[in-house]
Amino acid sequence: MAGATVSTMDMGAGVGVTTLRSATEMEDIDLILVGRCKRNDSGAFEILVHRHKNRLYNFVYRMINNAEDAEDVTQEVFLRAFTRLQLFRGECAFQTWLYRIATNLCVDRSRKIKRQGPPPLSLDEPRDDEGEGNVREIPDERSDPFQEFARQELRRSVQQGLARMSPKLRAVVVLYDIQGLSYEEIAQALRIPVGTVKSRLFNARAELARKLKPYVVAAQ
Amino acid sequence: MFCRQVKRLLNDYVDARLDASRKQRLEEHFASCEACRQLSAKMRLLRNELQSLPHASTSDQFLRRLQAELPSSPKVGFWQHLAESWIRLTGVPTVRWSAAGLGIAVLVILMALPHLPWKGEREQEVRLAQSSFAMECVEQHATYTNDQTMPDTITLAQDLKEPVF
Numbered sequence: 001m002a003g004a005t006v007s008t009m010d011m012g013a014g015v016g017v018t019t020l021r022s023a024t025e026m027e028d029i030d031l032i033l034v035g036r037c038k039r040n041d042s043g044a045f046e047i048l049v050h051r052h053k054n055r056l057y058n059f060v061y062r063m064i065n066n067a068e069d070a071e072d073v074t075q076e077v078f079l080r081a082f083t084r085l086q087l088f089r090g091e092c093a094f095q096t097w098l099y100r101i102a103t104n105l106c107v108d109r110s111r112k113i114k115r116q117g118p119p120p121l122s123l124d125e126p127r128d129d130e131g132e133g134n135v136r137e138i139p140d141e142r143s144d145p146f147q148e149f150a151r152q153e154l155r156r157s158v159q160q161g162l163a164r165m166s167p168k169l170r171a172v173v174v175l176y177d178i179q180g181l182s183y184e185e186i187a188q189a190l191r192i193p194v195g196t197v198k199s200r201l202f203n204a205r206a207e208l209a210r211k212l213k214p215y216v217v218a219a220q
Numbered sequence: 221m222f223c224r225q226v227k228r229l230l231n232d233y234v235d236a237r238l239d240a241s242r243k244q245r246l247e248e249h250f251a252s253c254e255a256c257r258q259l260s261a262k263m264r265l266l267r268n269e270l271q272s273l274p275h276a277s278t279s280d281q282f283l284r285r286l287q288a289e290l291p292s293s294p295k296v297g298f299w300q301h302l303a304e305s306w307i308r309l310t311g312v313p314t315v316r317w318s319a320a321g322l323g324i325a326v327l328v329i330l331m332a333l334p335h336l337p338w339k340g341e342r343e344q345e346v347r348l349a350q351s352s353f354a355m356e357c358v359e360q361h362a363t364y365t366n367d368q369t370m371p372d373t374i375t376l377a378q379d380l381k382e383p384v385f
Contacts, residue, residue, distance in 0.1 A: 061276045177270035209262035
């Protein structure tokens with residue numbers, strides 16, 4: 001899944017690279033940057049943040065389903081990664097390590113929210129069923145209205161289903177289907193066996209599937 | 221093929237990772253099992269939807285805010301380093317080690333309880349109570365039988381040196 005990736009990155013110190021890179025090459029570059037960070041090169045960490053911030057933010061956003069909180073949690077992930085960088089020995093990819101920190105923070109946050117109870121409803125905030133946080137989707141008038149409705153219903157079901165799923169299942173389905181990690185990478189990130197990753201993925205998908213209405217499936 | 225076996229292969233089928241023969245057997249099952257066919261169709265639809273979700277990006281202030289909060293160097297404290305090294309070595313979180321340690325400590329205290337230094341004092345108290353009670357019995361007996369041979373007072377020290385029982 002994490003195969004060849006097109007990347008545009010600024011390596012800092014005047015080195016600009018736009019090329020097709022394999023996952024291994026990307027990991028090697030990360031390791032070099034981590035090494036530089038450990039030798040107190042502050043610019044290297046900035047490059048690492050640049051390389052991973054959007055993917056990591058997308059993961060956190062899908063995990064906690066709130067744009068502002070997602071940014072705070074992503075910041076916390078990078079802060080933790082920075083302070084614990086000396087402990088990273090390169091046993092897994094740097095990105096996998098970041099996902100591990102992010103998952104732990106998201107699970108902790110879910111537990112805290114569960115203990116506190118549901119947040120009060122605000123009239124100013126967009127509704128859950130309005131899609132991507134602040135972005136309101138405008139239907140395409142040219143397509144079939146029923147099909148368009150079914151498509152929106154599918155997206156709404158997926159987002160609501162993800163939001164209500166247990167964080168353990170959610171982490172696996174987001175890492176696999178949205179972030180594109182392999183079973184092995186997920187196993188490393190979550191510190192669980194590959195077999196558990198597969199069973200959680202099936203359970204997560206089946207849970208989402210149960211919530212789909214028949215007309216949504218029929219319309220696709 | 222049974223539904224249970226199908227479910228084990230469904231992830232790989234949806235992700236198009238199955239070899240030709242297994243795929244064929246699975247599709248033969250779908251022809252006769254509406255529930256599995258429906259589940260497979262829904263899972264494929266979901267997978268496509270999840271993969272097509274738009275990717276969110278951080279705001280423009282993200283880096284500035286992060287830079288303001290980053291410490292000057294990535295060094296960790298001694299205790300944190302020690303705890304993390306221990307976790308890496310054993311693969312067990314510190315919380316579990318703490319719980320295990322607490323359990324062992326309680327067990328050791330319970331086992332050592334009979335041998336603790338204040339045990340002697342407690343024994344003395346018990347012996348004193350026993351001897352006092354015994355003396356009361358003897359005195360009562362002497363009163364009833366008009367026994368005049370009983371000494372008027374018996375010191376505590378004598379009691380302890382030569383217990384009645």
